[in-house]
Amino acid sequence: MISKIPKWIGDLLEKSIGPNLTVLEIVKLTPSIKKIRFQGDISKMKFIPGGASVARVSDTEYRNYTIAYYNIEKGIVEIIFHVHGNGVGSQYLDSLKVGDSALISEPRGRNQYNPEVKQHFIFGDETSLGLACALFPILKQNQHQFQFYFELDEENKNVPELLGLENVTVFPKDDSFKSEKKVNGLPIFYATDWLSANYILTGNVKSIQTFRKVLKRKITGKIFSQGYWLEGKKGL
Ligand SMILES: Cc1cc2nc3c(=O)[nH]c(=O)nc-3n(C[C@H](O)[C@H](O)[C@H](O)COP(=O)(O)OP(=O)(O)OC[C@H]3O[C@@H](n4cnc5c(N)ncnc54)[C@H](O)[C@@H]3O)c2cc1C
Structure with a gap:
């Protein structure tokens, strides 16, 4: 996947890529694992088990994060992320505070869950x-x-x-x-x-x-x- 695009294209895409979600709650599970609950209008999003969204983590960079939990009625999605401190994505998510907004795309990916398999x-x-x-x-x-x-x-x-x-x-x-x-x-x-x-x-x-x-x-x-x-x- 493309992880970097020019800012002006990113700004244009921002309108179509997905909703701006607001940080509702942050749970620090350990010094290097955080769970963030976002809220917003996700009514048009399609979810697949274990699908990953793209988050805009700087003017020009995007990173993948799995939707750990969602509730369409309440407009909630959760991401659990590793604060490894080496990259712009990790630093960006770690810097988010309650009330901040973030651009999170509709999740996508191959469905890894096969109900037929025991x-x-x-x-x-x-x-x-x-x-x-x-x-x-x-x-x-x-x-x-x-x-x-x-x-x-x-x-x-x-x-x-x-x-x-x-x-x-x-x-x-x-x-x-x-x-x-x-x-x-x-x-x-x-x-x-x-x-x-x-x-x-x-x-x-x-x-x-x-x-x-x-x-x-x-x-x-x-x-x-x-x-x-x-x-x-x-x-x-
Ligand atoms: C489909 C998919 C789903 C994903 N879901 C999640 C998720 O739910 N939660 C989550 O935390 N991550 C998830 N990831 C991984 C995440 O996208 C990568 O870790 C990404 O590289 C983080 O971006 P960054 O800007 O922090 O680091 P980058 O700028 O990409 O990398 C900078 C440096 O950090 C190192 N680095 C990257 N990730 C780690 C790490 N985890 N530990 C130690 N060093 C690292 C790289 O090797 C590189 O040297 C997912 C990736 C994919 C492809």
Whole structure:
């Protein structure tokens, strides 16, 4: 996706891209994870499970964020974001205050949820918590079997629980998911009844690539993977 466009085109697009939403509430879950609740007229927006919106984070730059929760009647959307401090998007969202307005597009993306599949396995990191929150109620309501695996910084290891997620395994973010040998040893591969599950991999590109490579050798189910960020790369 294009993460940078000239300001004058951005200004023109602003009218058609989506509504200006207002920051209603900010919850600081840890020093590096925030949940922001926005409010505005979202009645014309279409939502898909785990869809991501584009936020205008400077005059010229745009970044992707997953809609973790929405309520069309109340005009509410929520985003959970990682305050990593390295980029304009993270800095912009971190600077927002209650009452500020923000440009958030209609969410889009491929629907990763297949109601026909009984078991769903979701892997990611801090950037994937919004996706997990979007999918969790659907998985639960439709009585799927599901498991979340997250690689998280030490200070964020309790966030899945704070968010009310269930069936979660947290791993330290120590590059284990970049090692094929370590990924091979994950408990999921010892559960033979999970080999035909749907696998949704998001978060760090290198972790996903390694995980996907190992999964392809081992499972029969479908793999959906989408890198959310890559070391040294702006605006993935
Ligand atoms: C479909 C999709 C959905 C996404 N949903 C979310 C979401 O709900 N919440 C969320 O927080 N992010 C989400 N992301 C990831 C987010 O768009 C990226 O992290 C983006 O790079 C952040 O922009 P930035 O301006 O802060 O950093 P950039 O300017 O893009 O990057 C600057 C530097 O920061 C590094 N960097 C970027 N992200 C991280 C990170 N998470 N941790 C450490 N270093 C990083 C880059 O490698 C680069 O070196 C999503 C991405 C995609 C593609």
